[in-house]
Amino acid sequence: MSILLGFLVYLPSVLAGGLLIHQLWPGNQSARLLIKLGLGTGLGLGLTSMLYFLSLLIFNVQSGFLVIQLILLALGLALAWTNRLQNPIFPFPEKITVTRLQKLLLSAFGLLIVISIGSYFVHALMNPHGGFDAWMIYNRTARFFYRGGADWLTAFSPQIYWQFHADYPLFLSLNVAGAWNTLGSESMRAPQAHGAYMLFGIIFLLMGAVAFTRTTGQSLLAGLVLLGTPVFVYEGPREAADLTLSFFVLATVILFFLYQRKQKPILVTLAGFASGLAAWTKNEGLLFVLAVCLACAFIAFQLRNLKILIPFGLGLAFPGAVILYFKLFLAPSNDLFANTNQPSLLQLLTDMDRYRLIFSEFIDHIVWFGRSHISILALLLVYMLIVRLAPRASDHTAYLACASILAVQFFGYFAIYLVTPHDLDWHLRTSLGRLIMQLYPAALFLFFASLSDPETVFAK
């Protein structure tokens, strides 16, 4: 029962997100609807988290979480009803036909979904409080909010030991505290359900976008590879924010890719909003916003259309303002920059041993990424060499822009390790795998969007 309640408590936000995005980006082709369902999961939960934060700041009352969700859902339903003729959800405009190959891949995907749900529940039931980061950072902060009541701002006290990261953005902690307030108890099924929603959001988004840009068969293969990467199923019930950040990195990359194809400014606005929510999720998201701004400038320059910076800025404005307020007025100093006893920046940057260690750990973690018994990277590289790349020439700018987002983020992580005041070996060991995971779904999207699809291969 508590598992079901954990899922139900976030359902209004998820549905509201999907319905609102359907209004902003009309169209009801099946792949597009799948993208919108995926996008709606993260953007709906993100919007709720930010509005809940504002309601706490303004009214200092914790009980507003359900009210905010219901208002958003009512708005989504009202708009969907009003625009049902111009922008229907059903029936699909295209006749859906499934080939024998697609049926086989669909069966394989269905089997893996069942296996993954089994894995999810084994993890969730045996780890009710999630992983170390969950009880050290996110659920701990949620307890400060939920138990603290009107004194919820204690969660940002500079007295809190640095290791608890009281400066971390509040996406997850607020949604967990809000769910506990709605349910009236500290049910650990709520953060686990939150993780499951983000996991399914990633799957829908990845598969919808690959189906939209390539074929159904290719999207099923992408879904199979994602779910076949054990770390993803493990991350759902871990109750940490890395999966949520993965979602927003993927969403931003896909929205930029789709913009380059469709030239709809609303897609760039949503990309700006999604990147802002990445920064509301984890501190790494702040670096991500920088990476996305650079990519946006690159696209604007390539397309000789500086006007796209306006919708992007509009999308980023609301989450950006909330994060700025949080970082300037509430959050204590970040441990990476508050430590005054560290060696000088010049010393750190000129220490070649640090470069060697970081480089070798990056290689090791990438090659063996995924908590798998085989190297998923090697498997995908061999697959790429056999099946061959087949990118569309018209997508050239999109590939470059999206790859540059991931590259800037990747090198940003490298730079942060270079200047970290903490023991480098400890810092790499405890975080690098999660950082790679944050970029993995977006990299998978670019991978499958650029490869020959099964339909073409089996037609020959």
Add this chain to the structure above:
Amino acid sequence: MLKKLAIIVLALGSIVLGAWHLVEYALKWNPEFIANDMISSWDKRMADLRADLPADVKTIGYVGNWDILPDGDYIYADEETEFVLTQYALSPVIIERGDDEEWVILNLSPKAYDIWIQSQPQGMKITDYGLRIFLVHKP
């Protein structure tokens, strides 16, 4: 032919990896963890202590073996985990390392406790919650 084989291998390989992970984890299945995992147990251990703390206490001290014993006489990972678990259990009370606060939690081995108590003044109220956990109230 090779391309078709690669697609089949990728699809089946993904299923095998997913199933392998499920089997591996299912073998570790222990129904006791559903309600009595390490974190829930620590929460329960701290519940009495939490109830004894006055409601107006916002910050308490924390002394562990890592504050008393030389390196090598304790396991750092255990000390760190128990400190984090204590903060998690007692939130929203802030746990500060050291014994400067009026209220202090001791999480000490007998040897570390003996060393610590010798450096303390008389007249402190020390409540034993079992399993090496004590709550100290300084006058």
